[in-house]
Amino acid sequence: MGNPFAGEVSVSLDGVPHLAKLTLGALAELEAALESGSLVDLISRFEAQQVSTRDVLALVVAGLRGGGWQGTAGDLLRVEIGGGPMGAALIAAQLLTRAFSTPAAR
Numbered sequence: 001m002g003n004p005f006a007g008e009v010s011v012s013l014d015g016v017p018h019l020a021k022l023t024l025g026a027l028a029e030l031e032a033a034l035e036s037g038s039l040v041d042l043i044s045r046f047e048a049q050q051v052s053t054r055d056v057l058a059l060v061v062a063g064l065r066g067g068g069w070q071g072t073a074g075d076l077l078r079v080e081i082g083g084g085p086m087g088a089a090l091i092a093a094q095l096l097t098r099a100f101s102t103p104a105a106r
Contacts, residue, residue, distance in 0.1 A: 007098040009091055011064060012082025019067035020091065022059075022099035026066030033058045033073075046096060051089070059092035 002008030002019055009020045022030070031039055035054065042059075045051045060081070061073045081088045 004094075004098055007095075008067065009063060009094045009098065011060065011067075011091055013064075013076075013079045015080075015082075018064055018069055020060065020063030020069075020095060021066040022063055022095050023066040026062040027099065029065060030058055030062035033062070043096060043100070046093060051092070053085070056085075056089050056092045059095055060088055063091070063095040 001017075002010040002021075007021050011018045011020045027039065030042075034042060042055060045055060057073055057076060061071075061076060064071065081091070083090065
């Protein structure tokens, strides 16, 4: 299980648990992967509930890579993420929240 005070989120890929975390390097990789806009734009889309599946996938990949996973977005197309699409969206939201809030607010 991920430690929310360390910004970690637990992600199940084909039933195997992985840790995800938006480190500075993962955030830089995420921003480079975004088709348009910045991280602020991405956060705004989440807040307005205008997030795309591409946004969710990019966040999950960045978080997993920040947690040490060596895969790519293409690898996630062939695995079952715990909770399905809604679970992936929740993971993405948790990653953003934990990366940009104080420990007391988590």
